[in-house]
Amino acid sequence: MKKHIFLICVLALFTVSAMAQVERNMGIIKSSLIGLEYEVKAGFNIGGTSPLPLPREIRSIDGYKPTLCVAIEGDVTKWFGVERKWGMTLGFRVENKGMETKATVKNYSMEIIGSGGEKLKGNWTGGVQTKVRNAYLSIPVLASYKLSKRVNISAGPYVSFMPNGDFSGYVYDGYLREINPTGTKVEFQGDNRASYDFSDNLRTFQWGVQAGVSWRAFNHLNVHADLTWGLNDMFEKDFDTITFAMYPIYLNVGFGYAF
């Protein structure tokens, strides 16, 4: 008796799950029939926020650390036409972009505004350490092309909103000339560090272009590499402390599950 009940329960379970499976499969088959593809992606962001071209004041990059930046994305692609060669992808990505660098600069003109409104203008020669860590909600809108059965390429613009960002660091091992290169020289050596924090001057809205390639490794499992290139300055318009524009350029590599 017990054995019978047990068997019936198992059979019932199988039937229920089989039906659900059929329902879900039906959903996917329907989507596939109208050319819709969904993908969930996870990856790492590696890259940096850099001025382009590197201004002459930067004499050397003395250190670079990518830091751990994760990107999680959900994409939907609509494939067009009978052959399904071209498509359009809309994505929603939650990601971190960040880096840590050390550089040596020469005669770099800057103005620091203290929290009490105090202004110090001058030319810095010496070491600059920078740490960037920004969180973004990004929406890429891409044109996709099926290069082959396994390989897709995509390109297009993206917009990003930055709910919180950190751009800070310190200067070390160098000297400041007050006001201009002929001003009073004040040295800063040894273990001394003067820290700065420009996080409040970062732009909340950024946009750029993205181009990438995706390779179907296994059934449903893709490996991708997307290069995102920011096209507007990371800092607000009237921020003069950093005199050149900084652009986020990152490569997103990871894997995704397509269904």
Place this chain on the structure above:
Amino acid sequence: MNSLKGKNMKIRNLIGLLFSVFLFSCIQSEAPNAEADILTCTVPDDILKAEPEIENESVTLIVKSDADITNLAPVFTLTPGATINPASGTAFDFTTPHTYTVTSEDKNWTKNYNVRCIVSGISTEYHFETVSLEPKYERYQVFYDISSSGDVVNWGSANSVYVLTNVANKMTDFPTSQADNGYEGKCAKLVTCSTGSLGSLVGMYIAAGNLFIGTFDSGSALTNPLKSTRFGKPFEHIPTYLSGYYKYQPGKEYTSKGQVVPGKTDQGDIYAIFYETDDNVRYLDGTNALTSPNLIYVARISDLKPTDEWTHFYIPFVPRPGKFVDKEKLKNGGYQLAVVFSSSIRGDYFEGAVGSTLYVDEVEVIHSDNE
């Protein structure tokens, strides 16, 4: 899954390496130098009484009273690539000062230096009636005296570095300034000031008001503040007493390195030192002004009590044991004197109270020739 993560790590590091190589290869060629400094000034050794004083816009040569400066050709070294006009090594009559213009390597910047010779040492009576303004930007005052040979001799203070904090709105907001209502005429006012948010970025929360005979080296002020106050100028008499008038009130809250220290009261300081120079010791500074083995005489106030009334002090110069003065060396400028005032006795360690104020006036160095 683990191997995939490991693969991702390796890929991440490889891409990181490629990125830094990419950035590195984009480094542009170095721009020519923009600075226009005189780095050293050399004149024949036998005419100098002390090291040439090179400041951002002036060079002062303290020469012996019998030196012939009517045909002097100072030789300068400059920021690499810079040029100087008139040319280095040109002979001039330095009984009057001469202006040299230095042009930077990139030709965008020029700086004028006032090069002068001053003959005798410092005066011994200080009334604090005369101040000049910071060259060019005129944001703060510089006390000076006229020596017996008519040369302008400046007092040293930390104003040239305090100005970087951009806290002061007017000249009297600086740690060192001139005030009315002196014991006679005007007087010197020394106030311990906050360095604001910029000062806290470098961990130097307060700036004591200081005034001293000597020069202030702004270059080392942030890296090694004790070494930036260079005390002393050549002095040809043997000092016996330091006399003068002061008023002092400590500030309300004593802080050490930005942290409040409850219950501690700030104290001012007045002292004078007379020391010998040699090949290794060209001047004394904040690290050794009261401890150097080169000290011969030291006068230091022992009870700088807070008071709002002008109070007279008369302090003897106490000899250090076993030290004596060589008359020949004295005549040749081998000894130096410094008089030092500060509104916070531990100000060079960034300990003190904002608002501590020391007024001094009618100070005199009484020396053996007076008696």
